[in-house]
Amino acid sequence: METCDECGSMMSSMGDEWICRSCGFNYSDDPGASEDTIETVRNEKSERRSTQNELAKVRKKLKLVTNTVIPLSCPDCSEEGVSLEIQDNSSPEFVCEKCDYRWKPDK
Incomplete structure:
Protein backbone atom coordinates (compact mmCIF):
# COMPACT_ATOMS: atom_id res chain seq x y z
CA MET A 1 0.00 0.00 0.00
CA ARG A 59 0.95 20.84 18.74
CA LYS A 60 -0.28 18.60 21.57
CA LYS A 61 2.21 20.21 23.99
CA LEU A 62 1.10 23.68 22.90
CA LYS A 63 -2.51 22.79 23.62
CA LEU A 64 -1.46 21.81 27.13
CA VAL A 65 0.21 25.19 27.59
CA THR A 66 -2.89 27.08 26.47
CA ASN A 67 -5.04 25.32 29.09
CA THR A 68 -2.68 26.12 31.95
CA VAL A 69 -3.39 29.01 34.32
CA ILE A 70 -0.23 30.98 35.10
CA PRO A 71 0.12 32.78 38.45
CA LEU A 72 0.56 36.29 36.97
CA SER A 73 -1.38 39.45 37.76
CA CYS A 74 -3.52 41.10 35.09
CA PRO A 75 -2.35 44.64 34.26
CA ASP A 76 -5.98 45.73 33.85
CA CYS A 77 -7.80 44.34 36.93
CA SER A 78 -4.76 43.24 39.05
CA GLU A 79 -6.32 39.82 39.70
CA GLU A 80 -4.05 36.78 39.61
CA GLY A 81 -4.76 34.03 37.10
CA VAL A 82 -3.72 34.30 33.49
CA SER A 83 -3.67 31.78 30.66
CA LEU A 84 -1.39 31.77 27.65
CA GLU A 85 -3.26 31.52 24.36
CA ILE A 86 -1.45 30.46 21.20
CA GLN A 87 -3.32 30.46 17.92
CA ASP A 88 -2.16 29.35 14.48
CA ASN A 89 -0.21 32.06 12.60
CA SER A 90 -0.39 34.42 15.55
CA SER A 91 1.94 35.45 18.34
CA PRO A 92 1.01 34.26 21.84
CA GLU A 93 -1.21 36.36 24.10
CA PHE A 94 -1.89 36.38 27.81
CA VAL A 95 -5.59 36.31 28.73
CA CYS A 96 -6.90 37.27 32.15
CA GLU A 97 -9.20 34.60 33.56
CA LYS A 98 -11.28 37.20 35.46
CA CYS A 99 -11.80 40.14 33.05
CA ASP A 100 -10.71 38.59 29.72
CA TYR A 101 -8.15 41.35 29.13
CA ARG A 102 -5.58 40.35 26.49
CA TRP A 103 -1.97 41.43 26.05
CA LYS A 104 1.18 40.27 24.34
CA PRO A 105 4.16 39.08 26.42
CA ASP A 106 7.16 41.39 26.63
CA LYS A 107 9.93 40.41 24.28
Missing part, protein backbone atom coordinates in the same frame (compact mmCIF):
# COMPACT_ATOMS: atom_id res chain seq x y z
CA GLU A 2 1.30 3.43 -0.94
CA THR A 3 0.72 6.78 0.76
CA CYS A 4 0.12 9.99 -1.16
CA ASP A 5 3.08 12.35 -1.50
CA GLU A 6 0.73 15.34 -1.42
CA CYS A 7 -1.63 14.68 1.51
CA GLY A 8 -0.40 11.46 3.18
CA SER A 9 -3.62 9.49 2.59
CA MET A 10 -3.69 5.92 1.36
CA MET A 11 -3.52 5.43 -2.42
CA SER A 12 -5.28 2.85 -4.59
CA SER A 13 -3.61 0.88 -7.36
CA MET A 14 -5.27 0.80 -10.76
CA GLY A 15 -3.02 -1.21 -13.05
CA ASP A 16 0.36 0.52 -13.03
CA GLU A 17 -1.12 3.79 -11.74
CA TRP A 18 -1.53 4.86 -8.11
CA ILE A 19 -4.38 7.29 -7.31
CA CYS A 20 -5.05 9.10 -4.03
CA ARG A 21 -8.67 8.77 -2.92
CA SER A 22 -8.52 12.03 -0.94
CA CYS A 23 -6.81 14.62 -3.16
CA GLY A 24 -6.66 12.89 -6.56
CA PHE A 25 -2.86 12.95 -6.84
CA ASN A 26 -1.61 10.14 -9.06
CA TYR A 27 1.53 8.65 -10.51
CA SER A 28 2.47 5.66 -12.60
CA ASP A 29 4.79 2.87 -11.55
CA ASP A 30 7.97 3.07 -13.57
CA PRO A 31 9.04 -0.47 -14.42
CA GLY A 32 12.52 0.87 -15.23
CA ALA A 33 13.04 2.52 -11.83
CA SER A 34 16.14 1.35 -10.01
CA GLU A 35 16.08 -0.09 -6.49
CA ASP A 36 18.07 2.98 -5.34
CA THR A 37 15.35 5.30 -6.63
CA ILE A 38 12.63 3.24 -4.96
CA GLU A 39 14.56 3.16 -1.69
CA THR A 40 15.12 6.94 -1.85
CA VAL A 41 11.36 7.52 -2.26
CA ARG A 42 10.63 5.20 0.68
CA ASN A 43 13.17 7.03 2.86
CA GLU A 44 11.67 10.41 1.94
CA LYS A 45 8.18 9.18 2.86
CA SER A 46 9.48 7.79 6.13
CA GLU A 47 11.19 11.09 6.98
CA ARG A 48 8.01 13.01 6.10
CA ARG A 49 5.94 10.77 8.40
CA SER A 50 8.49 11.24 11.17
CA THR A 51 8.35 15.03 10.78
CA GLN A 52 4.54 14.96 10.79
CA ASN A 53 4.60 12.90 14.00
CA GLU A 54 6.97 15.38 15.64
CA LEU A 55 4.72 18.29 14.62
CA ALA A 56 1.73 16.52 16.11
CA LYS A 57 3.60 16.10 19.41
CA VAL A 58 4.54 19.80 19.49
Whole structure:
Protein backbone atom coordinates (compact mmCIF):
# COMPACT_ATOMS: atom_id res chain seq x y z
CA MET A 1 0.00 0.00 0.00
CA GLU A 2 1.30 3.43 -0.94
CA THR A 3 0.72 6.78 0.76
CA CYS A 4 0.12 9.99 -1.16
CA ASP A 5 3.08 12.35 -1.50
CA GLU A 6 0.73 15.34 -1.42
CA CYS A 7 -1.63 14.68 1.51
CA GLY A 8 -0.40 11.46 3.18
CA SER A 9 -3.62 9.49 2.59
CA MET A 10 -3.69 5.92 1.36
CA MET A 11 -3.52 5.43 -2.42
CA SER A 12 -5.28 2.85 -4.59
CA SER A 13 -3.61 0.88 -7.36
CA MET A 14 -5.27 0.80 -10.76
CA GLY A 15 -3.02 -1.21 -13.05
CA ASP A 16 0.36 0.52 -13.03
CA GLU A 17 -1.12 3.79 -11.74
CA TRP A 18 -1.53 4.86 -8.11
CA ILE A 19 -4.38 7.29 -7.31
CA CYS A 20 -5.05 9.10 -4.03
CA ARG A 21 -8.67 8.77 -2.92
CA SER A 22 -8.52 12.03 -0.94
CA CYS A 23 -6.81 14.62 -3.16
CA GLY A 24 -6.66 12.89 -6.56
CA PHE A 25 -2.86 12.95 -6.84
CA ASN A 26 -1.61 10.14 -9.06
CA TYR A 27 1.53 8.65 -10.51
CA SER A 28 2.47 5.66 -12.60
CA ASP A 29 4.79 2.87 -11.55
CA ASP A 30 7.97 3.07 -13.57
CA PRO A 31 9.04 -0.47 -14.42
CA GLY A 32 12.52 0.87 -15.23
CA ALA A 33 13.04 2.52 -11.83
CA SER A 34 16.14 1.35 -10.01
CA GLU A 35 16.08 -0.09 -6.49
CA ASP A 36 18.07 2.98 -5.34
CA THR A 37 15.35 5.30 -6.63
CA ILE A 38 12.63 3.24 -4.96
CA GLU A 39 14.56 3.16 -1.69
CA THR A 40 15.12 6.94 -1.85
CA VAL A 41 11.36 7.52 -2.26
CA ARG A 42 10.63 5.20 0.68
CA ASN A 43 13.17 7.03 2.86
CA GLU A 44 11.67 10.41 1.94
CA LYS A 45 8.18 9.18 2.86
CA SER A 46 9.48 7.79 6.13
CA GLU A 47 11.19 11.09 6.98
CA ARG A 48 8.01 13.01 6.10
CA ARG A 49 5.94 10.77 8.40
CA SER A 50 8.49 11.24 11.17
CA THR A 51 8.35 15.03 10.78
CA GLN A 52 4.54 14.96 10.79
CA ASN A 53 4.60 12.90 14.00
CA GLU A 54 6.97 15.38 15.64
CA LEU A 55 4.72 18.29 14.62
CA ALA A 56 1.73 16.52 16.11
CA LYS A 57 3.60 16.10 19.41
CA VAL A 58 4.54 19.80 19.49
CA ARG A 59 0.95 20.84 18.74
CA LYS A 60 -0.28 18.60 21.57
CA LYS A 61 2.21 20.21 23.99
CA LEU A 62 1.10 23.68 22.90
CA LYS A 63 -2.51 22.79 23.62
CA LEU A 64 -1.46 21.81 27.13
CA VAL A 65 0.21 25.19 27.59
CA THR A 66 -2.89 27.08 26.47
CA ASN A 67 -5.04 25.32 29.09
CA THR A 68 -2.68 26.12 31.95
CA VAL A 69 -3.39 29.01 34.32
CA ILE A 70 -0.23 30.98 35.10
CA PRO A 71 0.12 32.78 38.45
CA LEU A 72 0.56 36.29 36.97
CA SER A 73 -1.38 39.45 37.76
CA CYS A 74 -3.52 41.10 35.09
CA PRO A 75 -2.35 44.64 34.26
CA ASP A 76 -5.98 45.73 33.85
CA CYS A 77 -7.80 44.34 36.93
CA SER A 78 -4.76 43.24 39.05
CA GLU A 79 -6.32 39.82 39.70
CA GLU A 80 -4.05 36.78 39.61
CA GLY A 81 -4.76 34.03 37.10
CA VAL A 82 -3.72 34.30 33.49
CA SER A 83 -3.67 31.78 30.66
CA LEU A 84 -1.39 31.77 27.65
CA GLU A 85 -3.26 31.52 24.36
CA ILE A 86 -1.45 30.46 21.20
CA GLN A 87 -3.32 30.46 17.92
CA ASP A 88 -2.16 29.35 14.48
CA ASN A 89 -0.21 32.06 12.60
CA SER A 90 -0.39 34.42 15.55
CA SER A 91 1.94 35.45 18.34
CA PRO A 92 1.01 34.26 21.84
CA GLU A 93 -1.21 36.36 24.10
CA PHE A 94 -1.89 36.38 27.81
CA VAL A 95 -5.59 36.31 28.73
CA CYS A 96 -6.90 37.27 32.15
CA GLU A 97 -9.20 34.60 33.56
CA LYS A 98 -11.28 37.20 35.46
CA CYS A 99 -11.80 40.14 33.05
CA ASP A 100 -10.71 38.59 29.72
CA TYR A 101 -8.15 41.35 29.13
CA ARG A 102 -5.58 40.35 26.49
CA TRP A 103 -1.97 41.43 26.05
CA LYS A 104 1.18 40.27 24.34
CA PRO A 105 4.16 39.08 26.42
CA ASP A 106 7.16 41.39 26.63
CA LYS A 107 9.93 40.41 24.28
